[in-house]
Amino acid sequence: MKHKTLFLLMAIFMMPLLGCNDDDNNDPGTDKLPVAAQEFISTYFNQYVVSEVKVNKTENERGAIYESKLYKSGTKSGSVTSSVEIEFDKNGDWRDIESLVDGTPFPADVLELLPIAIVQYVNTNYAGIGIEEIEKKAYGYKVELINDKELLFDKNGDILSDTQSGQGSETGNGSVSKSIEEFINTHFPDYTIAYIKNENGQEYKKVYLKNGYTKSYKIVFDHEENWIEVEGDDDFNLPVPESVMQLLPGNISGYIKSNYPSTYVVEVKKKISGYKIELANDVDLLFNTNGEFLGSDDNDQNVDINSLPASIKDFLATYYPNILIREIEKKARHDSNGKMYEVELVNGVEIDFNQDGAWLSIDGNDRELPESFIQTLPAGISLYIDTNYPNAYISEIEKENNSYKVEIIRDRNDFELYFDMNGNFLRLDD
Numbered sequence: 001m002k003h004k005t006l007f008l009l010m011a012i013f014m015m016p017l018l019g020c021n022d023d024d025n026n027d028p029g030t031d032k033l034p035v036a037a038q039e040f041i042s043t044y045f046n047q048y049v050v051s052e053v054k055v056n057k058t059e060n061e062r063g064a065i066y067e068s069k070l071y072k073s074g075t076k077s078g079s080v081t082s083s084v085e086i087e088f089d090k091n092g093d094w095r096d097i098e099s100l101v102d103g104t105p106f107p108a109d110v111l112e113l114l115p116i117a118i119v120q121y122v123n124t125n126y127a128g129i130g131i132e133e134i135e136k137k138a139y140g141y142k143v144e145l146i147n148d149k150e151l152l153f154d155k156n157g158d159i160l161s162d163t164q165s166g167q168g169s170e171t172g173n174g175s176v177s178k179s180i181e182e183f184i185n186t187h188f189p190d191y192t193i194a195y196i197k198n199e200n201g202q203e204y205k206k207v208y209l210k211n212g213y214t215k216s217y218k219i220v221f222d223h224e225e226n227w228i229e230v231e232g233d234d235d236f237n238l239p240v241p242e243s244v245m246q247l248l249p250g251n252i253s254g255y256i257k258s259n260y261p262s263t264y265v266v267e268v269k270k271k272i273s274g275y276k277i278e279l280a281n282d283v284d285l286l287f288n289t290n291g292e293f294l295g296s297d298d299n300d301q302n303v304d305i306n307s308l309p310a311s312i313k314d315f316l317a318t319y320y321p322n323i324l325i326r327e328i329e330k331k332a333r334h335d336s337n338g339k340m341y342e343v344e345l346v347n348g349v350e351i352d353f354n355q356d357g358a359w360l361s362i363d364g365n366d367r368e369l370p371e372s373f374i375q376t377l378p379a380g381i382s383l384y385i386d387t388n389y390p391n392a393y394i395s396e397i398e399k400e401n402n403s404y405k406v407e408i409i410r411d412r413n414d415f416e417l418y419f420d421m422n423g424n425f426l427r428l429d430d
Contacts, residue, residue, distance in 0.1 A: 029053035033066055036092030041070065044110050045084065048072045062135060063213030064088060064095040082106070089213070098133040103146050105130020114141060116305065117157025117324035117346050125162075138210035139194050139218070152195070154208065154218065155233065156326045158346040160197050176207060179225050184209065187230075187243045188217060204228075231267045234280040239264035248275060249291025256285070269348075271366055272414040273396075273407065297342070303330045311357030312341060319373045323347055361398035366409060368393040378423025381406060389415065405429075 030038055032053045041050065048070035056065050064087035071083040083100040094113075099106045111119050114134070118141065122131065126145055133144040140154040152161040176184070176196065184191070184207070191209035194216065198205055205225075209217045214236050220229035232238035245253050245265060252275060256265065260279055267278035274288040286294040305313065305325060316325070329342045340355040348365035362369055374382060374394060385392055385408055392410035403426060404419045416429035 029068075033068060033088065034090070034092030037066060037068070037086075037088040037094070038092075040088075040092070040094055041068070041086070044107065044113075045070055045086075047107075048082075048084065059089070059213075060087070062087060062095040065090050066092075069100070094136070095213070096133070096135045099146075105132055105146055110134070114143075115153070115155070115157030115326070116328075117326055118143065118151075118153050120305075120324045121151070121153070121157070121159055136213075137194070138213055138216040139208035140216075154195075154206075155216070156346060157324060158326070159324075160195060176205075177225055180205070180207065180221055183227060184219070187241050191215075191217060228270045229268065232265075234266045237280075239266060239280070240268050244268065249287070249289075251291040252277065252287050255287075255291075255293050269365070272409060272412065273416075303328050303341075308341065308343075309353075309357030312343065312353050315351075315353075315357070315359060316343065319370045320345060320349065323349070359399075362396065364395045366395050368395060369397065377404070378419070378421070380423025380425070381419050384419070384423075384425045385417070 029052060030041070030050045032055055033041075041048070049072070050068060050070050052067075052069040054067040056067070059065055066088040068086050068088070069083065070086065072081055081101075082104050084106050085096075085098045085100055086094055087096040089095055097106060097110060111131070122129075122143070122145070126147075126149065129145050129147050129149075131143055132146045133142075135142040135144075137152075140152065140156075140160070143151040143153065145151070150161075150163055151159065153159055176193065184193070188209050191211045193207060194210035195208040196205065197208075204223070205221045207219045207221065209219070215238060216233060217238065218229070218231040219227055222228050227244075230240050230244050232240050245268070248268070248270075256277065256279070260281070260283065263279045263281045263283075265277055266280045267276075269276040269278075274286065274294065275291075277285040277287065279285070284297040286296070288294055305328060307330075308328065316323075323345045326344045326346045328344075331340055331342075338354040339352045339360055341353040341357075343351045343353070345351075347367070349367065350361075350363045350365070352360040352362075354360055362373070377397070381404065385394070385406075389408055389410050392408040392415070394406055395409045395414070396407035398405045402421055404421070404423075406417045406419060408415050408417065418426040418429065420426055
């Protein structure tokens with residue numbers, strides 16, 4: 001962390017000149033900032049006084065041009081109690097926020113700028129330890145705590161690195177093979193690798209690409225180095241490349257172009273059972289392995305975890321206690337299956353609940369569902385699977401028409417089994 005003793009002394013000296021009235025944020029120096037930057041300061045730092053604005057001729061390593069310094073004085077003593085430096089890019093979007101007073105975190109309201117999963121991670125693992133710096137990266141965020149811990153997250157809030165300052169690597173913990181490199185060069189020729197993360201040992205490899213300070217893609221490869229996920233960014237109008245879409249069954253692109261001509265694909269997930277496509281307008285489309293359309297999911301409203309029914313929060317705490325939430329969506333009204341809430345975790349697991357908070361479906365994204373949850377199902381389900389499909393595991397389950405639809409995976413092959421509500425086997429869906 002930088003020490004700004006000289007700046008603090010100057011700020012204290014200048015306080016009688018600057019004053020502390022409501023017009024302080026209209027200091028002439030503030031006028032040098034883009035309107036978006038001025039609005040940012042008035043929204044998140046409305047109790048601070050702008051003491052300095054510097055405009056650089058070229059962008060720094062974070063893509064920032066504007067540097068602003070702010071301070072907040074005590075109500076009685078007039079001494080500086082908090083001071084921050086905020087960097088903005090040419091459009092007035094913040095790139096870095098740093099506390100200039102050792103041991104003093106910046107306002108808690110600033111955490112609203114971060115994905116909910118980041119706030120959860122910090123509160124869970126570093127309760128009571130404030131944040132003194134946040135830096136935007138092309139692929140996510142770098143967060144520094146007042147105890148000098150440095151944390152790296154992707155744009156969704158998935159933790160990438162948790163290390164002491166000055167240790168570890170900001171490029172990740174893995175390397176790419178020739179085949180992965182060829183995939184990247186073919187479909188993302190203008191991008192370079194910004195970060196690599198090996199997940200679950202060597203089972204999955206996440207590769208984050210960047211072009212400049214804001215453009216980034218995430219690609220996930222399985223243990224055989226096959227791509228299974230490509231994620232763009234609707235905030236920066238980065239669709240999944242057309243060359244990647246051409247790797248899918250052709251009728252998928254045809255369906256999207258016919259039914260959603262005014263939007264684009266922002267994420268593709270390739271699963272054993274088919275494909276999940278997310279559009280930039282927050283519509284999710286499901287297709288089978290042949291590219292035949294299965295259904296859609298229109299997301300209506302993003303909500304906060306605190307607004308969830310207690311039963312949903314208890315469910316997540318019980319069966320996914322260490323997994324952070326990527327997104328929570330609440331439908332304006334429940335659909336034909338009764339779904340009201342959809343919770344997506346950072347590991348790709350998606351869980352649907354009804355308006356009372358009872359689970360309706362759990363999609364493990366080809367991962368095994370928790371054994372503690374499986375034990376809550378009728379015993380006949382596990383008994384039948386263990387007997388007839390040894391070494392298989394349950395990756396997805398859905399309550400459907402007074403029955404359970406259970407997807408199991410064995411030797412990278414998937415099977416859909418149906419059971420009644422008492423756990424009696426009904427049929428195999430070919």
